Amino acid sequence: MILFKNVKLFDGHSLIGERDVLIKNNKIQLIQNDIDEQSIPMDILHELKIINGNGKLLAPGFIDVHVHLREPGFEYKETIETGSLAAAKGGFTTICCMPNTNPVIDSIETVQSIKAKAAINNGVSVNCIAAITVSERGEDLTDFVALREAGIIALSDDGRGVQDAKVMQDAFMQAAELKIPVIIHAEDEPLAKGGHMHAGEKAEELGIKGIPSTSESVMVARDILLAEAANAHVHFAHLSAKESVRWIEHAKKMGINVTCEVTPQHLVMNDQDILEDHGNFKVNPPIRAREDQNQLISAFQSGIIDIIATDHAPHSEEEKSRGIKGSPFGMVGLETAFAVLYSKLVLQHKVSLERLLQAMTSRPAEIFGFKNGIIEPNGEANLVLVDLDKRKLVDANNFASKGKNSPFIGWELQGWPIMTIVSGEIIHEDKEV
Ligand SMILES: NC(=O)N[C@@H](CC(=O)O)C(=O)O
Numbered sequence: 001m002i003l004f005k006n007v008k009l010f011d012g013h014s015l016i017g018e019r020d021v022l023i024k025n026n027k028i029q030l031i032q033n034d035i036d037e038q039s040i041p042m043d044i045l046h047e048l049k050i051i052n053g054n055g056k057l058l059a060p061g062f063i064d065v066h067v068h069l070r071e072p073g074f075e076y077k078e079t080i081e082t083g084s085l086a087a088a089k090g091g092f093t094t095i096c097c098m099p100n101t102n103p104v105i106d107s108i109e110t111v112q113s114i115k116a117k118a119a120i121n122n123g124v125s126v127n128c129i130a131a132i133t134v135s136e137r138g139e140d141l142t143d144f145v146a147l148r149e150a151g152i153i154a155l156s157d158d159g160r161g162v163q164d165a166k167v168m169q170d171a172f173m174q175a176a177e178l179k180i181p182v183i184i185h186a187e188d189e190p191l192a193k194g195g196h197m198h199a200g201e202k203a204e205e206l207g208i209k210g211i212p213s214t215s216e217s218v219m220v221a222r223d224i225l226l227a228e229a230a231n232a233h234v235h236f237a238h239l240s241a242k243e244s245v246r247w248i249e250h251a252k253k254m255g256i257n258v259t260c261e262v263t264p265q266h267l268v269m270n271d272q273d274i275l276e277d278h279g280n281f282k283v284n285p286p287i288r289a290r291e292d293q294n295q296l297i298s299a300f301q302s303g304i305i306d307i308i309a310t311d312h313a314p315h316s317e318e319e320k321s322r323g324i325k326g327s328p329f330g331m332v333g334l335e336t337a338f339a340v341l342y343s344k345l346v347l348q349h350k351v352s353l354e355r356l357l358q359a360m361t362s363r364p365a366e367i368f369g370f371k372n373g374i375i376e377p378n379g380e381a382n383l384v385l386v387d388l389d390k391r392k393l394v395d396a397n398n399f400a401s402k403g404k405n406s407p408f409i410g411w412e413l414q415g416w417p418i419m420t421i422v423s424g425e426i427i428h429e430d431k432e433v
């Protein structure tokens with residue numbers, strides 16, 4: 001039993017002011033202006049843990065629909081266990097793992113084995129996203145019916161784009177019938193081929209081959225049209241280019257069933273922030289130009305971009321030490337997501353705190369059909385407590401993740417998750433407070 005006193009409460013939709021919140025038997029029991037400890041029956045009072053909020057923020061546990069847990073196959077980069085620890089540290093209580101593992105998550109056996117492993121960890125809910133095509137080869141569709149039975153929440157060939165429009169059309173048609181969202185990693189391979197960073201001034205300066213924005217935007221346009229024709233729900237992963245945003249805005253106005261996500265790194269950086277030729281700055285899609293960044297921020301604030309997803313993509317230090325040309329694409333993000341966005345967007349008055357929190361809680365829940373993402377009486381107690389005043393330098397040595405490949409190392413950030421609760425149990429607590 002936990003009693004939060006005087007927390008600034010965000011209920012999933014809005015900031016509703018200072019409240020007391022009582023957690024009992026996995027559930028949110030009471031939300032009131034003032035809950036008197038004296039009102040709690042004597043026989044259970046000894047089990048009560050009182051947490052003085054002191055104006056700290058209490059929100060629904062964050063939800064991340066784009067996480068690379070690397071298991072099975074790449075356990076040297078991350079495991080389900082270390083990824084779940086990193087999630088809890090970042091305030092996430094629900095995560096979804098991408099299928100670009102080895103073997104690829106394209107069978108019910110792999111889904112079941114991931115779920116079984118996740119169940120013995122810290123309590124963070126791990127959901128599977130299964131591949132659209134067998135082994136993510138872009139050719140034959142996986143067994144959507146069986147995978148849905150096994151409990152997947154979406155389909156995606158993330159890590160690669162599905163190149164063949166006919167394959168994509170067939171996938172949208174089946175997914176629409178089964179009501180499974182399809183997450184698109186929008187990348188035209190011939191257009192992106194051989195590139196390592198955004199095709200712009202910075203790439204020229206460093207003498208590195210660029211990846212043009214069209215490699216993303218043409219696939220966004222194609223898949224809007226294919227999803228419209230099939231009446232499917234298409235969700236675009238990690239948007240990076242201003243042109244993609246324009247097409248999504250248009251599609252939404254037309255009433256097409258489109259949603260999308262953006263990562264912290266694409267919102268707070270542009271290619272001028274790539275300070276050195278280091279693998280930690282390499283990600284796919286790449287960090288683009290300042291105009292792209294500005295467009296992503298305004299589309300995020302207005303809701304054209306629906307949600308935040310971290311695209312947590314751990315790699316080993318050895319792999320990332322080979323410079324921008326020689327390293328694999330990907331950045332870690334679970335442990336820094338909130339602090340990065342709060343410091344660089346909310347405190348700089350570019351995005352409201354409410355909008356940021358909605359995009360990490362109720363909105364992803366709505367889009368992917370999770371029951372959580374809100375705080376309400378009798379609801380499951382999946383929560384995060386955030387200290388909005390806490391300042392800390394990002395130090396990868398302190399990450400729970402095996403991946404230390406963060407572009408934010410050394411940044412001084414404000415607003416850190418300090419306690420994460422799943423079903424009424426504290427699964428992470430910042431001992432420094
Ligand atoms: N984003 C990345 O740069 N890398 C991801 C793949 C992906 O999300 O597309 C990875 O698996 O490493």
Ligand SMILES: [Zn+2]
Binds near residue numbers: 159160185237238284
């Ligand atoms: Zn991707």
